[in-house]
Amino acid sequence: MKQDKTPLFDTLLDHAKRRVTSFHTPGHKNGRSIDKRLRTFTGRNMYFMDVTVFPEVDSLHDPVGPIKKAQQLMARAYGVEHSFFLVNGTSVGNMAMFLASCRPGDSVILSRNAHKSAMAGIIQSGVWPIWIQPKVDQNLDILFDSSPEQIEETLKRFPEAKAVFVTSPTYNGVVSDLVKIAEICHARGKALLVDEAHGAHLKFHKDLPISAVEAGADMCVQSTHKILSALSQGSVVHFQSDIVDLGRMRRMISMLQTTSPNYLILASLDLARRQVVQQGGRMLNRVIHWAEDARKRISALKHFTCFTRKDIISRGYDLDVSKLTINVTRTGFSGYEIEDILSDEYNVQVDAADIFNLIAIMGIGSDKSDINRLVSALEDIDEKYQGSAQNWILQLPSLSTEMVMVPRDVVLLYPSKRVPLSKAAGQISAQTLTPYPPGIPVLIPGERITQAIVDYLEDLAEKDIRISGQDGDALRSIKVVSLH
Ligand SMILES: Cc1ncc(COP(=O)(O)O)c(C=O)c1O
CATH class of the missing domain: 3.90.1150.10 (Aspartate Aminotransferase, domain 1)
Structure with a gap:
């Protein structure tokens, strides 16, 4: 099938034009009962495309028709073995990558600046995170994800790690040397997983950095909705691995996605792929x-x-x-x-x-x-405009952290309790605390709270620095694991 085809969108359009009498979900019945203010603004046509799973439009969880064809076209466009459509953004793809490439008790190397969905994947999969501190650049005031050298060094220290997870591009558009990182990972039989939420377009222009799958990543997830023309929530996982099992990845994605996917989102992935291939x-x-x-x-x-x-x-x-x-x-x-x-x-x-x-x-x-x-x-x-001069400096505290409990146990197994910050040293954190700046967690569930961390947090609280995860106007207490 050629890249100018859009099998899923065409099927949906044909279906919508037939004005079928709906005895299926959703309950708005082709937009009839959608609130008039919304319907007047959007027009009615799109609601004829908001359908449920039936043979004509195919099933996202067991595709045999137009969804299968659309995913195959996507895979061919990116040159990978398989592409999976996602209707809950890259967030769900990141979670699935952890679940598919690791078993409970395994470990994964990643930078502490990873998106929150990476932490969700760590919790769900029961893996031990091995954190790399991002590099700070005080001239550019940005953070850099893990370098090949940091990854190689960490793999030497933790040879048991099953996978390496990298965010590339970062929010700032900074792309890691994924060719080198893939070589380092594959020389040791480790899977390279890339959060490429901001990079679905990279492959389609010669003046853009190399994309994750071209560089040799085992899997990557792209938010097709972020830079290309898919509707919000439309993302794709690309798979090309000899290390990770494709069937397991399929099962994990299926486990995490709704059984009522929005077909407009799915069709927009089909159209965005054709657009970027043909006109990108x-x-x-x-x-x-x-x-x-x-x-x-x-x-x-x-x-x-x-x-x-x-x-x-x-x-x-x-x-x-x-x-x-x-x-x-x-x-x-x-x-x-x-x-x-x-x-x-x-x-x-x-x-x-x-x-x-x-x-x-x-x-x-x-x-x-x-x-x-x-x-x-x-x-x-x-x-x-002229503001009053600020003297912020982007810096990470030189605090050593130690994961003493796997995050899944902290979040799912043990109760937690709040203790005053001043009495928290020695306890295990049950929450993430992230000061802004620099936006990097000081504590992550499962890490031991040291006196140095308490001193640092108290200092931030005194300076009125906002800490995401704090309990009120200021950080006065911390949620810790209640072991007894
Ligand atoms: C680096 C990164 N990864 C993952 C995500 C989550 O992507 P989505 O919104 O498609 O779920 C984001 C969202 O902003 C992001 O910036």
């Missing part, structure tokens, strides 16, 4: 050109700056140049404050902000006028 080169060319232009214009301002691909390559990584990380530290405002100004005053919404940066994600649907609006707003802010 041209569409991404424009996006890359505009992003590079914006990077130069923003860096020419007095108070804003963007790092370049050269900056990142000189640090041993690569950059997805379609993504803009805009450093705001010279404005005297935090990234959160500039995000608010952009949204309130200029009607421009960025994807994320931290103390130091804004992250503006370009997508395959971005337009030149979007970029111009963002850059002109920043030009205006550059002239009009």
